[in-house]
Amino acid sequence: RKVLEKNDEIADEIRKELKSRKTFTLNLVSSPGSGKTTLLEQTISRLKPTHSISVIEGDVQTDIDAQRIDKLGVPVSQIVTNGSCHLEADMVRDAFEQLRHVSSQFLFIENVGNLVCTADFDLGEDLKVAVLSVTEGEEKPLKYPAMFRVAGVLIITKTDLVPYLGVSLETFRKNALTINPDLVVFEVSSKTGEGVDAWVSWLKQQVR
Amino acid sequence: RKVLEKNDEIADEIRKELKSRKTFTLNLVSSPGSGKTTLLEQTISRLKPTHSISVIEGDVQTDIDAQRIDKLGVPVSQIVTNGSCHLEADMVRDAFEQLRHVSSQFLFIENVGNLVCTADFDLGEDLKVAVLSVTEGEEKPLKYPAMFRVAGVLIITKTDLVPYLGVSLETFRKNALTINPDLVVFEVSSKTGEGVDAWVSWLKQQVR
Ligand SMILES: Nc1nc2c(ncn2[C@@H]2O[C@H](COP(=O)(O)OP(=O)(O)OP(=O)(O)O)[C@@H](O)[C@H]2O)c(=O)[nH]1
Ligand SMILES: Nc1nc2c(ncn2[C@@H]2O[C@H](COP(=O)(O)OP(=O)(O)OP(=O)(O)O)[C@@H](O)[C@H]2O)c(=O)[nH]1
Numbered sequence: 148r149k150v151l152e153k154n155d156e157i158a159d160e161i162r163k164e165l166k167s168r169k170t171f172t173l174n175l176v177s178s179p180g181s182g183k184t185t186l187l188e189q190t191i192s193r194l195k196p197t198h199s200i201s202v203i204e205g206d207v208q209t210d211i212d213a214q215r216i217d218k219l220g221v222p223v224s225q226i227v228t229n230g231s232c233h234l235e236a237d238m239v240r241d242a243f244e245q246l247r248h249v250s251s252q253f254l255f256i257e258n259v260g261n262l263v264c265t266a267d268f269d270l271g272e273d274l275k276v277a278v279l280s281v282t283e284g285e286e287k288p289l290k291y292p293a294m295f296r297v298a299g300v301l302i303i304t305k306t307d308l309v310p311y312l313g314v315s316l317e318t319f320r321k322n323a324l325t326i327n328p329d330l331v332v333f334e335v336s337s338k339t340g341e342g343v344d345a346w347v348s349w350l351k352q353q354v355r
Numbered sequence: 356r357k358v359l360e361k362n363d364e365i366a367d368e369i370r371k372e373l374k375s376r377k378t379f380t381l382n383l384v385s386s387p388g389s390g391k392t393t394l395l396e397q398t399i400s401r402l403k404p405t406h407s408i409s410v411i412e413g414d415v416q417t418d419i420d421a422q423r424i425d426k427l428g429v430p431v432s433q434i435v436t437n438g439s440c441h442l443e444a445d446m447v448r449d450a451f452e453q454l455r456h457v458s459s460q461f462l463f464i465e466n467v468g469n470l471v472c473t474a475d476f477d478l479g480e481d482l483k484v485a486v487l488s489v490t491e492g493e494e495k496p497l498k499y500p501a502m503f504r505v506a507g508v509l510i511i512t513k514t515d516l517v518p519y520l521g522v523s524l525e526t527f528r529k530n531a532l533t534i535n536p537d538l539v540v541f542e543v544s545s546k547t548g549e550g551v552d553a554w555v556s557w558l559k560q561q562v563r
């Protein structure tokens with residue numbers, strides 16, 4: 148797998164540089180539409196008063212997500228992959244060029260919506276954050292295990308919809324922890340704000 | 356792209372055989388958890404009294420979906436890709452071996468949950484059916500256009516949840532038809548059954 152070796156070399160270079168800049172870097176991964184951008188909006192609005200933030204957005208087409216983040220007044224760079232179903236380290240290195248002039252305590256990388264091969268590519272992040280919405284079904288961690296194994300944090304989103312679905316948060320959590328017992332799990336609704344504060348205070352603890 | 360050429364050769368062989376068996380073959384594609392299996396359950400329960408059906412399930416891990424279909428009493432073969440984020444024609448050819456002894460008017464292939472590279476691989480189907488749930492966001496056709504371009508039918512699912520989301524079915528439809536004006540669009544709830552009859556009668560018309 149020559150591709151992954153080359154990718155990992157670039158990822159290590161990125162990580163070394165971000166460490167020297169004291170930037171905590173997160174790689175947000177999920178299925179399409181799980182709520183990554185909406186969660187970022189809620190997270191940034193709570194974090195921005197006390198911490199510096201920048202964002203790299205990754206999408207197959209359009210810069211719709213970057214426009215949403217730009218409205219929040221934080222530096223954002225959009226990668227358009229033109230067909231690739233995942234981000235790779237060289238894309239992140241190039242996008243970071245546009246952000247090099249700012250110093251950030253947090254760098255959020257929102258990956259392309261894909262629950263499978265985004266798990267394979269190291270982007271130089273400190274942590275992969277898997278985002279799983281309650282609307283996708285409780286058995287996703289069992290059916291798409293690699294992502295939940297490589298993630299450090301799992302955020303279960305759209306909890307405001309649980310009353311309208313025949314699902315249980317307990318089962319989501321149980322299935323995820325079966326695949327990876329070390330996962331730190333948050334349950335949030337980016338619509339009502341429920342659970343977002345716990346996630347944001349955990350983030351703040353990572354940069355003490 | 357040697358891989359795609361080889362894949363297309365096998366796909367053509369599959370299609371030739373299925374045509375000679377008078378089997379109408381559909382390739383269901385979507386993000387993870389959009390509701391493909393639940394829609395299949397609703398479709399099969401309405402179709403089974405009058406038509407013969409078989410199913411090929413594709414997943415990265417587990418046979419959870421095949422077990423759900425098996426309960427309906429139709430022949431089903433499960434492909435476990437062990438990591439590949441999409442089905443390929445050779446996997447379908449092998450899975451079809453287990454179904455060769457039955458003759459079916461419909462063969463449903465449920466692909467791995469992935470809105471990107473599943474668009475690139477011909478499996479020998481007559482038609483790709485894209486499934487998009489209202490919980491994923493209205494702009495998915497714009498952000499992941501290839502899938503909507505290659506599909507012949509779009510099924511918008513989970514319409515029972517629209518009242519709890521700030522989304523409009525009109526916008527889903529408009530965005531999808533912007534990418535592919537020839538798409539035949541259905542709006543269904545597999546939970547309430549709304550809209551499923553229109554989809555099933557369209558299917559029946561394909562095998563007259
Ligand atoms: N009810 C509810 N809806 C939500 C929540 N979070 C996101 N949504 C909705 O889910 C849809 C998708 O949200 P996004 O934030 O765009 O999802 P995403 O993961 O960034 O999507 P991609 O970048 O395309 O993969 C939108 O219609 C949002 O309004 C939530 O907590 N509750
Ligand atoms: N409210 C509502 N929930 C639905 C509907 N269809 C499916 N669901 C729920 O959505 C979740 C996922 O459904 P599945 O049918 O397993 O989705 P899938 O596309 O087959 O998932 P994968 O095969 O893993 O990609 C489950 O919790 C279902 O109960 C619907 O029409 N309305």
Ligand SMILES: [Mg+2]
Nearest residue numbers: 183184212257
């Ligand atoms: Mg997004």
Ligand SMILES: [Mg+2]
Nearest residue numbers: 391392420465
């Ligand atoms: Mg399924």
Ligand SMILES: [Zn+2]
Nearest residue numbers: 232233264265
């Ligand atoms: Zn990929």
Ligand SMILES: [Zn+2]
Nearest residue numbers: 440441472473
């Ligand atoms: Zn793939």
